[in-house]
Amino acid sequence: GENVEQHPSTLSVQEGDSAVIKCTYSDSASNYFPWYKQELGKGPQLIIDIRSNVGEKKDQRIAVTLNKTAKHFSLHITETQPEDSAVYFCAAKTSGTYKYIFGTGTRLKVLA
Amino acid sequence: NAGVTQTPKFQVLKTGQSMTLQCAQDMNHEYMSWYRQDPGMGLRLIHYSVGAGITDQGEVPNGYNVSRSTTEDFPLRLLSAAPSQTSVYFCASRYDQGKNTEAFFGQGTRLTVV
Numbered sequence: 039g040e041n042v043e044q045h046p047s048t049l050s051v052q053e054g055d056s057a058v059i060k061c062t063y064s065d066s067a068s069n070y071f072p073w074y075k076q077e078l079g080k081g082p083q084l085i086i087d088i089r090s091n092v093g094e095k096k097d098q099r100i101a102v103t104l105n106k107t108a109k110h111f112s113l114h115i116t117e118t119q120p121e122d123s124a125v126y127f128c129a130a131k132t133s134g135t136y137k138y139i140f141g142t143g144t145r146l147k148v149l150a
Numbered sequence: 151n152a153g154v155t156q157t158p159k160f161q162v163l164k165t166g167q168s169m170t171l172q173c174a175q176d177m178n179h180e181y182m183s184w185y186r187q188d189p190g191m192g193l194r195l196i197h198y199s200v201g202a203g204i205t206d207q208g209e210v211p212n213g214y215n216v217s218r219s220t221t222e223d224f225p226l227r228l229l230s231a232a233p234s235q236t237s238v239y240f241c242a243s244r245y246d247q248g249k250n251t252e253a254f255f256g257q258g259t260r261l262t263v264v
Contacts, residue, residue, distance in 0.1 A: 044192070047190070072252070072253070074253075074255075080257060081154070081240050081242075082193070082240070083255070084252045127192060127193065136181060136198060136200055137183075137195055137198065137208065140185075140193040140194075142191060143192050143193075
């Protein structure tokens with residue numbers, strides 16, 4: 039069945055440094071890849087997404103890249119701040135289906 | 151605009167008890183779903199619905215029932231709680247069956263089964 043692998047499971051960076059989280063998906067028909075941020079005690083919230091017809095998308099300090107050939111997509115956070123500390127989830131969805139397949143999550147800690 | 155509202159936020163059950171987790175959304179979304187979140191396992195889909203009167207199973211449906219009598223509400227029922235159902239449960243909703251749109255999550259229900 040469909041599967042999304044996410045790495046690393048935990049990531050610690052110094053404030054101001056960059057953070058990269060990587061995901062690999064198994065279904066080559068996947069065409070939508072959202073990233074969610076979950077703060078402590080809250081539900082996940084969408085922070086950025088990318089569709090399969092685009093290779094890169096940026097929104098201020100965050101960016102997502104997609105390599106369809108390798109079935110990889112990555113989240114990049116630059117100039118990290120303490121408020122970026124959270125759990126991040128990637129997901130993949132296949133056209134014509136209803137379900138998102140989520141990765142296992144990455145706990146990001148930004149050290150002041 | 152309240153978004154997705156889940157109740158209760160916390161619940162402790164004894165093994166064998168039944169209960170219903172409530173989920174309501176006020177965004178007129180067609181698609182609603184329930185996930186459970188366990189350490190190291192991410193978000194796993196329990197059940198989902200593509201509209202009122204239509205439900206289907208996700209990847210971990212055993213021990214749970216759902217119904218969708220209205221567009222707004224999507225309750226999750228635990229028939230006979232087991233310790234393995236200790237988890238954090240999230241309800242989510244979004245527009246458009248099959249299209250690529252943002253999913254909105256509730257705040258979660260932390261369930262402990264003793």
